[in-house]
Amino acid sequence: MDLYLSTRHEGDRTVIEVGGEIDVYTAPKLREQLVDLVNQGRYHLVVDMEAVDFLDSTGLGVLVGGLKRVRAHDGSLRLVCTQERILKIFRITGLTKVFPIHQSVEEATSATD
Amino acid sequence: MDLYLSTRHEGDRTVIEVGGEIDVYTAPKLREQLVDLVNQGRYHLVVDMEAVDFLDSTGLGVLVGGLKRVRAHDGSLRLVCTQERILKIFRITGLTKVFPIHQSVEEATSATD
Amino acid sequence: MTGVEAAGSAAAEEEQAPDGVSLRFAPLPEHVRTARLVAVALARRAGVEDGLLDEVRLAVGEACSRAVGLHRSVAPGEPVLVRFAPPGERFRVEVADLVTGGPVPKQEDGGEGESGGESAGFDPHGGTEVDMGLAVLRGLVDDLEVETVPAGGVIRMGWPVQHPDYS
Amino acid sequence: MTGVEAAGSAAAEEEQAPDGVSLRFAPLPEHVRTARLVAVALARRAGVEDGLLDEVRLAVGEACSRAVGLHRSVAPGEPVLVRFAPPGERFRVEVADLVTGGPVPKQEDGGEGESGGESAGFDPHGGTEVDMGLAVLRGLVDDLEVETVPAGGVIRMGWPVQHPDYS
Ligand SMILES: Nc1ncnc2c1ncn2[C@@H]1O[C@H](COP(=O)(O)OP(=O)(O)O)[C@@H](O)[C@H]1O
Ligand SMILES: Nc1ncnc2c1ncn2[C@@H]1O[C@H](COP(=O)(O)OP(=O)(O)O)[C@@H](O)[C@H]1O
Numbered sequence: 301m302d303l304y305l306s307t308r309h310e311g312d313r314t315v316i317e318v319g320g321e322i323d324v325y326t327a328p329k330l331r332e333q334l335v336d337l338v339n340q341g342r343y344h345l346v347v348d349m350e351a352v353d354f355l356d357s358t359g360l361g362v363l364v365g366g367l368k369r370v371r372a373h374d375g376s377l378r379l380v381c382t383q384e385r386i387l388k389i390f391r392i393t394g395l396t397k398v399f400p401i402h403q404s405v406e407e408a409t410s411a412t413d
Numbered sequence: 414m415d416l417y418l419s420t421r422h423e424g425d426r427t428v429i430e431v432g433g434e435i436d437v438y439t440a441p442k443l444r445e446q447l448v449d450l451v452n453q454g455r456y457h458l459v460v461d462m463e464a465v466d467f468l469d470s471t472g473l474g475v476l477v478g479g480l481k482r483v484r485a486h487d488g489s490l491r492l493v494c495t496q497e498r499i500l501k502i503f504r505i506t507g508l509t510k511v512f513p514i515h516q517s518v519e520e521a522t523s524a525t526d
Numbered sequence: 527m528t529g530v531e532a533a534g535s536a537a538a539e540e541e542q543a544p545d546g547v548s549l550r551f552a553p554l555p556e557h558v559r560t561a562r563l564v565a566v567a568l569a570r571r572a573g574v575e576d577g578l579l580d581e582v583r584l585a586v587g588e589a590c591s592r593a594v595g596l597h598r599s600v601a602p603g604e605p606v607l608v609r610f611a612p613p614g615e616r617f618r619v620e621v622a623d624l625v626t627g628g629p630v631p632k633q634e635d636g637g638e639g640e641s642g643g644e645s646a647g648f649d650p651h652g653g654t655e656v657d658m659g660l661a662v663l664r665g666l667v668d669d670l671e672v673e674t675v676p677a678g679g680v681i682r683m684g685w686p687v688q689h690p691d692y693s
Numbered sequence: 694m695t696g697v698e699a700a701g702s703a704a705a706e707e708e709q710a711p712d713g714v715s716l717r718f719a720p721l722p723e724h725v726r727t728a729r730l731v732a733v734a735l736a737r738r739a740g741v742e743d744g745l746l747d748e749v750r751l752a753v754g755e756a757c758s759r760a761v762g763l764h765r766s767v768a769p770g771e772p773v774l775v776r777f778a779p780p781g782e783r784f785r786v787e788v789a790d791l792v793t794g795g796p797v798p799k800q801e802d803g804g805e806g807e808s809g810g811e812s813a814g815f816d817p818h819g820g821t822e823v824d825m826g827l828a829v830l831r832g833l834v835d836d837l838e839v840e841t842v843p844a845g846g847v848i849r850m851g852w853p854v855q856h857p858d859y860s
Contacts, residue, residue: 356829394828
């Protein structure tokens, strides 16, 4: 299964809906998308992972890379994820402490902390 | 995917419904079923292949073996098959000339030629 | 046959630097399913059109079943080798056994299978089946080469691809 | 670790007589998917319970991604090897690379990836990722062994099975 990306802007926030498998094969596509957005001046990103079927460390690495980029511009990168098997991967790598993880896109786009 | 077998008697005919994959791994199960039936004195067999997803030469071999067995008792082995991709395998091996192939179980159970 | 040449007889020899994917498995029927699964996944990714995937599945399965059948009675400790060439103008697969004219002698007739006690003389691992497998392959695959090499036998198959991933 | 011993370090050596299944592939990201696919199919058939299949998929994927990452920059012509042990009390998998302490020297930092022009310094094939992969593996798999052998590195993993097919 491949990676599906769809992006929409809500005010200064940009929501990236991700579906499918984020792995060593598809992660470059996601990275490109994040880099493009930052280059376009979009520094507040919400990555909606509800339709993600598979996530590996390459995917984590791309998200961490995205976070570094937006932080260089005082931006934010928030995740939307309620799938236990995906959350587990953030948990075992300690990344739940690095990323704000939200229950819904609404919650993420309205968060200000 | 595995092989599914279900058998029912209609007069002196026995209908064997086969589903799933008939291949080198599962064919022994089908062979056992055919041998058992012949040992029970069931010599007029109808093999309904409408739910078969995959058939290889091992499966063909088992059907040919079944045919030999029932013929030794003046019996018959009829096939029900309308799936083009399955028919193709009988065609390229010349087995359409060996097996009576029917459009439906009804047609097969009432055939007398 | 054009697309097949590049692969040479690499599959039959020791695989030194496979730039594609190769699968080695003990000659057991269940592993034929693994080979089918891999063949279809790679064929799809290589760009073989959907309408041909059933043919790839069946053909690779037949070639592997045949190799498994040849190995089972006389070389059960030796693996069967399947080699998928790297992406190119064709999707190329080689299945190698060590029995056909190879280091492990082929039995005269395949009749000594493990399923003794068969009355009607049909042995699922015997010669009948090996021949039926070849008949299916010959009827199915246009780009097919069946060769005896010093190390055994190789079946080479190729299918067109729609969009070679790399050129 | 008990179930792992039997396999020894066979994966790192030349595979002479694999009685299970082994997969060799060029160090390309797409082949990691093939390895995942094979791992899950074999695990299911070996009797690994459904609830653990996601873990097998992820773990084998991580180990292979890591090996691919290690090979890509310094040994792109050498294949990665995955070995699945024959059915037993555990489902055992070994993933071998030729870079970790092996014949092909590992780069000091993985920073020379092919994706030059990166400003933020995150390289998808660099050290960060290799470490993140190990972190995932360590957090995920209880029966895990990461070893450096003369031929490179081997990651050995094992999972319980419910109904060993053969005994
Ligand atoms: N152990 C296996 N190795 C390789 N392929 C397999 C295996 N088991 C099933 N398959 C293949 O995977 C596909 C889907 O089967 P699936 O329903 O997942 O298997 P199962 O019936 O074991 O749950 C089928 O085409 C089948 O040939
Ligand atoms: N080339 C490949 N090799 C191995 N596994 C693959 C390949 N392509 C897809 N898969 C795996 O097969 C499963 C089903 O994907 P599928 O929908 O068949 O692929 P595709 O998106 O290419 O049509 C997924 O778990 C995916 O990881």
